Amino acid sequence: MDIIAAQLGAGYNAMLGRALHNAAVPVANATASYWMDDPPFPSVNLNAHPLPDIADYVIIGTGLAGLAATRTVLEISQDQRTEMPLRVVALEARDVCAGATGRNGGHIKSAPYRDFAELKKRLGSVAKAKDVLRFMRRHVEILKEVGREVPAGEVRDVETVDMFLVQEDFEQAKMLVDDLKKNVPETNINVWSSEEARKRFGCNDLITGALSYPAGAAFPFRLVTGAWKALVDKYPELVLLSNTPVENISIAAYSPQHPYAIKTSKGTIRARHVLHATNAYAPSLIPRLRSCLTGSRGCMSAQDGGATFPTTHGNRSWGTVYQPGYDYMTQRPDNSDGSPGDVMVGGGFLRSRLNGCDSLGVWDDSQRDALPLVHVRGIMPTVFQPNWGGGGSPTAGGLKRDWTGIMGFTGDNLPFVGPVPQNITERQNTYPGAGVAGVEGSGEWIAAGFNGHGMVWAWLSGAAAAIMMAGHDKLNMSKVPGRPAGTLDSWFPRDVVVLDEERLKRADLKNLGQQLYPLVETES
Numbered sequence: 001m002d003i004i005a006a007q008l009g010a011g012y013n014a015m016l017g018r019a020l021h022n023a024a025v026p027v028a029n030a031t032a033s034y035w036m037d038d039p040p041f042p043s044v045n046l047n048a049h050p051l052p053d054i055a056d057y058v059i060i061g062t063g064l065a066g067l068a069a070t071r072t073v074l075e076i077s078q079d080q081r082t083e084m085p086l087r088v089v090a091l092e093a094r095d096v097c098a099g100a101t102g103r104n105g106g107h108i109k110s111a112p113y114r115d116f117a118e119l120k121k122r123l124g125s126v127a128k129a130k131d132v133l134r135f136m137r138r139h140v141e142i143l144k145e146v147g148r149e150v151p152a153g154e155v156r157d158v159e160t161v162d163m164f165l166v167q168e169d170f171e172q173a174k175m176l177v178d179d180l181k182k183n184v185p186e187t188n189i190n191v192w193s194s195e196e197a198r199k200r201f202g203c204n205d206l207i208t209g210a211l212s213y214p215a216g217a218a219f220p221f222r223l224v225t226g227a228w229k230a231l232v233d234k235y236p237e238l239v240l241l242s243n244t245p246v247e248n249i250s251i252a253a254y255s256p257q258h259p260y261a262i263k264t265s266k267g268t269i270r271a272r273h274v275l276h277a278t279n280a281y282a283p284s285l286i287p288r289l290r291s292c293l294t295g296s297r298g299c300m301s302a303q304d305g306g307a308t309f310p311t312t313h314g315n316r317s318w319g320t321v322y323q324p325g326y327d328y329m330t331q332r333p334d335n336s337d338g339s340p341g342d343v344m345v346g347g348g349f350l351r352s353r354l355n356g357c358d359s360l361g362v363w364d365d366s367q368r369d370a371l372p373l374v375h376v377r378g379i380m381p382t383v384f385q386p387n388w389g390g391g392g393s394p395t396a397g398g399l400k401r402d403w404t405g406i407m408g409f410t411g412d413n414l415p416f417v418g419p420v421p422q423n424i425t426e427r428q429n430t431y432p433g434a435g436v437a438g439v440e441g442s443g444e445w446i447a448a449g450f451n452g453h454g455m456v457w458a459w460l461s462g463a464a465a466a467i468m469m470a471g472h473d474k475l476n477m478s479k480v481p482g483r484p485a486g487t488l489d490s491w492f493p494r495d496v497v498v499l500d501e502e503r504l505k506r507a508d509l510k511n512l513g514q515q516l517y518p519l520v521e522t523e524s
Contacts, residue, residue, distance in 0.1 A: 011357030018361030061277035063101030068462030103405025108216030153223025202310035280408030307391030348375035
């Protein structure tokens with residue numbers, strides 16, 4: 001145990017060093033994500049516009065958060081019917097949606113029993129935990145609304161099944177379910193014994209029990225690129241530029257109306273407001289975040305379940321749970337010829353050589369990790385055989401594609417959403433009136449650090465950031481597809497995700513180490 005603790009301690013301290021000193025920028029030669037094959041909306045990467053000189057809003061990042069923010073500020077502008085169209089520029093370092101959103105597992109899932117328990121402990125409040133849980137779970141319906149506009153996004157309801165490999169973990173989960181139902185009685189979770197799980201879900205006797213409950217799933221890349229295509233078509237004033245990395249942000253001289261100078265590979269643009277919707281990459285432009293937000297490489301795969309895998313028609317997802325880790329799986333809807341869709345399998349994070357330490361503090365998704373991949377390739381046949389594989393396909397029961405992606409982790413497992421104070425950006429905007437829209441004079445904003453759960457955080461966080469940027473957070477806003485009705489605070493847990501000096505302390509990455517690796521002693 002001492003040897004293991006020493007190895008983890010050394011690995012974790014090395015991770016802290018990488019987080020503080022490595023470059024948090026997207027690499028150019030990322031692994032090829034299955035989701036990004038044959039994009040139906042390639043025109044979103046045509047870059048029909050040159051980089052403008054000025055903009056009202058510059059959105060950095062084109063995943064779920066950046067898309068939701070852009071869509072929201074444009075909708076607000078349309079409602080206001082101003083004489084001059086709002087000038088919005090969205091920038092992406094690689095192709096549109098080529099970051100975490102285009103590389104994840106497609107789950108729209110909160111594990112409510114586990115999330116509620118963790119939120120209660122982290123926030124010290126049952127009421128706040130309930131609010132955050134309801135916010136996360138709201139994303140299924142919200143993304144279904146967006147998905148109705150983009151059928152290729154495959155947004156759908158699923159029955160999700162958490163399958164437990166260890167009896168002790170299952171018994172603990174059942175206690176968490178009891179506590180959740182007592183506090184959030186509208187939650188619907190079914191408990192299945194090992195025998196019941198085998199009969200209902202087709203797993204084998206390695207599963208000691210299961211929990212099932214409603215969730216969602218999607219084809220995230222096609223959903224996002226389809227929604228971007230609709231925005232570009234609807235708002236000709238919108239400038240969407242892919243393969244345009246941002247290199248630096250500074251305060252522009254003699255530019256009180258557009259004080260931020262955003263230097264890109266294609267020139268410099270001045271803006272009134274800047275939103276960092278870059279998840280793990282935010283520290284590259286806000287260096288003070290390096291100690292509390294870091295990248296982490298995750299492993300994903302597409303697999304062929306074969307003829308013997310239980311038929312789901314894309315209406316089920318799964319998780320295998322083994323404390324402290326878990327894996328996640330979805331199946332796409334049936335193909336046009338009626339054959340089953342591919343099974344998307346990710347996880348194995350703690351199965352790396354240093355139990356995940358060597359995957360944290362990493363922003364390079366051009367590399368693949370052998371040990372997590374071994375786990376991800378083997379988990380489905382392990383828990384489903386003999387109901388896995390079979391049939392005439394040469395890929396039946398096997399791997400079709402594997403790739404990696406970069407998640408963003410904070411030290412308190414909560415994202416950063418809202419204004420970024422000048423003492424954190426370390427960019428002093430001293431122009432008169434600069435403090436009207438932001439905090440301490442800042443016109444910089446953030447929606448990032450989603451801790452591997454972007455599908456149940458990113459969209460509404462991006463929308464919330466846009467509402468705050470526009471100064472509409474006190475208004476009682478109407479319901480629109482993809483956004484709730486009411487004032488911002490009626491549906492968004494603003495006080496939980498705010499970014500200030502106290503939050504930086506709580507989100508210090510050393511706290512993450514204590515959560516994941518309680519045996520580890522980190523350097524001070």
